[in-house]
Amino acid sequence: MVTTVLFYAFAAILLVAALGVITARNPVHSVLFLVFAFLQSAVLWLLLEAEFLAITLVVVYVGAVMVLFLFVVMMLNINVEELRSGFTRYLPLGIGVALVVVIEIANVIWFRSEGQAFVTPTPHAADYSNTKELGGVLYTEHVFALEIAAMLLLLAIVAAITLTMRTRHRPGLKVQDVPAQVAVRAEDRIRVVKVGPVKE
Amino acid sequence: MLANYLPILIFVIVAAGLGVVLLGIGFVLGRGQKDQEKLSAYECGFEAFEDTRNRFDVRYYLVAILFILFDLELAFFVPWAVSLDAVGLFGIGAMGVFLALLVVGFIYEWKKGALEWD
């Protein structure tokens, strides 16, 4: 009962936040709305007792991916007004795609429940840990997939560095050397010159 | 299980409530006399001539993406630590390999100079 109320409350906030993402004038506000939407989705996952996914969503998406989004938004200097000019043109396509997805989800749910009422899953006991269950299979049964995931992360490191890093130490390029600046002494910079009297 | 999260729910409600109340009080009690000049951007007496936001250097992006990758690694560590008694030595070995692969990536980015700003 309480969870049902909570579900509708958070789902409503989620929808409002999602609408905010696409209607906000300022792209930075859009990203912040997206952060808010992610937080609400995390709560929905928590209500499904998928606590690890909820935590991951907060730690990885809200904590890291959204920071990246902000950087990208600020890097690209997006003008939303320009982007929005195509809104009505793409609206039919967007509605079409949305309809297809809705029909498919309805389809799956409908056929899944054909002839049988939905059984409300029984809540787990207080000491049940979804994270522990997940870990129990992830590091034994799916260990192959785990190591591929490690390779994917390694590949991502290599790809990101290959594509974005520019070395600045080309020969002849003047760079600031902070330790050298700090360690500098007066004698290195000033030469006190005694100038004798000059006779005309 | 969800009962364990009740304190967090209370915390969220209090936090949201506090935020709404504080802003609301300011909004209701404040004697705002707004006009065009007050609401316009203020920039040392002259008209604003550029956007508030400056463009970021692409180097921030590299730092952020490297952070995400190690953040994801962390996400793999949490269930491992929680289920360590269940997965046993095999799990430690599996995570060892996982970690070793990322250490290779770490050596690469360190030696490549991706962690240096200049």
Place this chain on the structure above:
Amino acid sequence: MIDYALAAPEIFMTAAICVVLIVDVFLRQEKRWITYTLSMFALVGAAVVSLLFGTDSVATTFSGSYVADPAGNALKLFAYVIVALVFLYSRDYLERNGLYKGEFFVLGLFGLLGLMILVSGNNLLVLYLGLELQALSLYALVAFNRDSAAAAESAMKYFVLGSIASGMLLYGISILYGIAGTIELGPLAAALTEPGGLTVPAIVGLAFVIVGVAFKFGAVPFHMWIPDVYQGAPTPIALYVGSAPKIAAFALAWRVLVEGLGPLHVDWQGMLVILCVLSLVLGNFLAIVQTNFKRMLGYSTISHVGFILMGFIAGTENGVRDAMFYTIVYVLMATAAFGMIILLSRRGFEAESLDDFKGLNQRSPWFAFVMLLIMFSMTGVPPLVGFYAKLVVLQSVIEAGLVWLAALGVVAAVVGAFYYLRIVWYMYFAEAKDSSPLVAATDLRTAISVNGLSLLALGLFPGYLLNLCASVLG
């Protein structure tokens, strides 16, 4: 208990990538040849490991997420050869154009590892991860030349479209998992054959999976990235994108559609027929109007994909064998064709226009002949192997009762002949724009000659490769 020996090639390749990556980062630019040599040794080593640990029977390990079988082993061995050829062809070009960096080889090996995982994946999660591993390395490779705006643009298109396709694939996988309650291919097929199974949602999931497969192949209407990537990427990378990933696409279709979703054959047959017809028609007709050779090869790939799909459409054991045969032959032809572009280009000059092939016979009769072999093989002229590849897939669709599709395939091949033979015409009967002799390293010349002649040799003895495909598929 986990049998690590079955997955020895992947384990070896993972270790080799780490070694190459670490060694490369400690090398100075003038010592870059060490990275190249190490990568080649990694490929040779992987081949040795694959041969040593290869099995004659089908065996799974890692709780059913990995399968070792002769067909997978054969595809991996072929992939090592192709990637070795790609590295060999590319070295010279990369050096000339200031792209000679260790990351090229590392990313190439990463892509190969993704391919190997895809070939041997036995559950949907592993297949998806293998696909992503390869796709991610390809995205990075396409954008490898950071000073080229065209490369960045094509990489962006490839990445965005690829992400959407991979999202669709994942959505389809999640629906299938929801229905069958398993991600392992064998049990998935078993769950789908159960009477009273949930066929309608399964077809919905299947449709999404098909999108992912079609994107990987580049079948119309999921072909948009192919021409742009082939044209925009530096030639060695277009060579890589155009060759090895086709093996991965075949493996994905074979594992997912035939082994996992085999019970839904009737349903995916119809979807593949649409993709096949569109690819044949659009690919061939758009290839005619191209003036850029790389872009033309892109459209020609799309039409060849139509032929590969024919084998799957037939759905019989022979059909899969024919699709595998066609894939191998096509990859050999594409490697040779891109190799020719690299052979003709010089520093700061890309021989990517059709005009650059004019009068090749006067400049180098031997390489004009090799190019003739490649073009004839792509057209499907006997006795080159391309002819037999087309013949067997057409036979398999006729056996499946789709005579009209076979007829369309023949028409498509005739249309295709126009643009392939136009190049032959240019080479022998047009005046050369510049008559400077070819400058290329000896290893590059030898490798391309062998690659071109292999098309003739395999064409003279087509039964050998075909029987090999049949025997490894079991």
